Structures are given as structure tokens and as C-alpha cells.
Amino acid sequence: MRKNASKVYKMFHYGRPCREAESIWTDGETIYSYGTAIATVGSSWISIIMNMTKYSPTTSTHQNAIMAKLRKEGYHVVEVGPHLPIGVSRKEMAPWLFSQAQEVA
Numbered sequence: 001m002r003k004n005a006s007k008v009y010k011m012f013h014y015g016r017p018c019r020e021a022e023s024i025w026t027d028g029e030t031i032y033s034y035g036t037a038i039a040t041v042g043s044s045w046i047s048i049i050m051n052m053t054k055y056s057p058t059t060s061t062h063q064n065a066i067m068a069k070l071r072k073e074g075y076h077v078v079e080v081g082p083h084l085p086i087g088v089s090r091k092e093m094a095p096w097l098f099s100q101a102q103e104v105a
Contacts, residue, residue: 040093051084
């Protein structure tokens with residue numbers, strides 16, 4: 001995992017904000033890549049909502065690195081996408097999760 005992504009993940013894991021670079025940062029509850037939410041806490045710290053929409057090569061690198069780390073640490077990862085708009089926020093990810101659950105049911 002790249003240095004900035006690794007530090008951001010570590011701080012996210014502890015629920016603390018970190019802005020090491022403009023490309024990736026966390027407010028402690030959500031990880032952002034270029035201002036787009038790519039991972040956020042679900043209803044508890046047991047599940048993480050992961051935005052898997054493809055935006056750019058760098059964001060894909062961030063998504064893959066964060067996903068691998070989350071799975072290695074034993075988090076339950078709920079994937080959403082693939083059509084979330086660029087710049088989607090933590091709050092905006094929730095309706096996408098609900099609509100996908102409805103499609104599966």
C-alpha cells in the first residue's frame with residue numbers, strides 16, 4: 001500500500017482524521033479519494049461501505065488498497081456501485097446502498 005493511503009487507512013481504523021495528501025484523506029468516518037467517498041463506516045464499525053465505482057487509475061489504486069486492508073483486518077465490507085457520481089459524500093452513499101439492497105431482494 002502506498003505511504004499516504006497506508007497512513008490514512010491507519011487513522012481511519014482508529015476513527016481519527018488525517019489529511020496527508022490532496023489525493024486521499026479521512027475525516028475519521030470516511031475515506032475520500034480526490035473528494036469522492038470511497039469507504040465509510042456502516043451502521044457500526046463492524047461493517048464498512050465500500051464505493052467500487054471506477055473513476056480514475058489513482059482512485060482505483062486507493063480503492064483496491066483500502067479494500068485489501070479492510071478484508072485482511074476482518075471487516076465486513078459491503079460494496080456499492082458501480083454508478084455513484086464523482087464527488088459522492090458519505091451521506092449520499094446511503095441511498096445507493098438501500099437501492100441496491102432493494103434490487104437484490
